[in-house]
Amino acid sequence: GLLPAREREIVILRVGWNCQSVYEFGQHTIIGERVGLTIEEITAVTRDIGEHNWNDRDIALLEMSDDLCADNCVSQNTWEKLRRDWKEDELIELVMVAGTYRLVSGFLNTMGVQLDAETPGWPEN
Numbered sequence: 001g002l003l004p005a006r007e008r009e010i011v012i013l014r015v016g017w018n019c020q021s022v023y024e025f026g027q028h029t030i031i032g033e034r035v036g037l038t039i040e041e042i043t044a045v046t047r048d049i050g051e052h053n054w055n056d057r058d059i060a061l062l063e064m065s066d067d068l069c070a071d072n073c074v075s076q077n078t079w080e081k082l083r084r085d086w087k088e089d090e091l092i093e094l095v096m097v098a099g100t101y102r103l104v105s106g107f108l109n110t111m112g113v114q115l116d117a118e119t120p121g122w123p124e125n
Contacts, residue, residue: 007061015098
């Protein structure tokens, strides 16, 4: 894909959190750490956006994920924020990544897929 791995993982983690898919979140905690996300950032994905010192680019990604999970549409305000930093083909990929992982999260939840033994669950509060 076109997206930087760190930003892609922020989207996947936020969608996993919004969908309450512990399996998806756990798997992408591992991947997120591999691509440079800190445990502090991964934990912050599960909190209100204002509780962490995210940069503007990350805030737009989190808002996009929240918008799509709330009503299947990115708000105009969020879209304008995204357009400042992302090209059209990257925007398409962002929406597709979020949508794909929303679908996967729903599948995993419905099928009752359990965490693998070494896979972390939700972050500790």
